[in-house]
Amino acid sequence: MASSALQANLVVSRFVDHQPWHRQSVIFRRVGLHIDRDVMSRWTRKLAWLLAPLGERLFAYIREAAKIHGDDTPVTLLGNDEGSRTGHFWVYLRDDRSSGDMSPPAVAFRFSADRGGAHPAEHLADYQGRLQADGFAGYNALYRDPKTKAPRDIVEVGCWAHSRRKFTDILEKNPSPSAADAVVRIAELFAIERDIKGAPPDERRRIRQIKAVPKLEAVRVWLETQNRGLSSDSNLARACRYPLNRWQAMIRYCVKRRSKGTPDRRRRGTPFSDNMML
Structure with a gap:
């Protein structure tokens, strides 16, 4: 009879520590315990079936x-x-x-x-x-x-970490002053978030309006300026277009969703509107 502790050990070793069934079988044989890898696999399929409701409840909690x-x-x-x-x-x-x-x-x-x-x-x-x-x-x-x-x-x-990765990927292959400049500018946004981590929402909103919004506007202008002088097929141009093409999503962490029925007075090219306050 397989105890819950044994089965938990098998599953953690397989899916957390990435130990294949045959390797675990060899390890157990060294201490005199013979469990065929097919048996381990069957146990795990049954465990997956038994735990499925917990997995669904976990995902429901996330949603x-x-x-x-x-x-x-x-x-x-x-x-x-x-x-x-x-x-x-x-x-x-x-x-x-x-x-x-x-x-x-x-x-x-x-x-x-x-x-x-x-x-x-x-x-x-x-x-x-x-x-x-x-x-x-x-x-x-x-x-x-x-x-x-x-x-x-x-x-x-939008996710600035994914945007930053476009530029760090360029720097891994060759030194690019423009890519390095982009990384520094994005790092300044991250620094603001580190300083307000764990603060109440109202305080985070206040600090972002004071510190992050001006930097975001400067980043947008810098990206547009860089993009105009680059070949459209270059990696740096693609990295610049990544946040520009989804700019409203990239600045959404600094603005709030409009109430239903509120007109959207945003003008093309304007990153923040008067009615989109935190």
């Missing part, structure tokens, strides 16, 4: 948050006759401790054999709130109806 973070990461998927291919884990995180919210953080993973936009659409079909994620086009249908272009219940929030 109750007003803001969640989303991302995906590739993983090698082993096949039978076709060989290996790339699957994806979709990661959804609830964690607002930096905003002074002490609700327990939680993360959920959903697997798919490909990176189609249909997967996050299914995962977040009943979600209403803000999603902070990268610029993956597969998320677009979450924010606007593909046919009518009407806004949906999920509001896009």
Whole structure:
């Protein structure tokens, strides 16, 4: 009879420490315990079935948050006759401790054999709130109806860490003063967030209006100026266009959602409007 402690050890070793079943079987044999890897696999499938309701409840708790973070990461998927291919884990995180919210953080993973936009659409079909994620086009249908272009219940929030990565990737290959300048400018935005981490929401809003908003406006002007003097196919141009093409999402952490019925008086090229205050 396999105890819960043994099964927990098997699962943690396999999925946290990445120890394959056959390797664990060899380790156990050294201490006189013979458990075939097929047995381990069968136990794990049964555990997955038993724990599925807890996993669904965990994901439901995450979707109750007003803001969640989303991302995906590739993983090698082993096949039978076709060989290996790339699957994806979709990661959804609830964690607002930096905003002074002490609700327990939680993360959920959903697997798919490909990176189609249909997967996050299914995962977040009943979600209403803000999603902070990268610029993956597969998320677009979450924010606007593909046919009518009407806004949906999920509001896009841009991620400056993903934007920064575009420039650091350039610096890893060759020294670029412009890319280095971009990294410094984004680092200044991060420094503001570190200083106000854990502060009450009203205080965070106040500090962002004073410190972050002017820097964001300066970043936008700098990106536009850089982009005009670059070849459209260059890596630096693509890095500059990444935040510019989704600018309203990139500055959304410094503005609030308009109330229903409030007209949008934003003018083209203006990063912040009078009625979009924190």
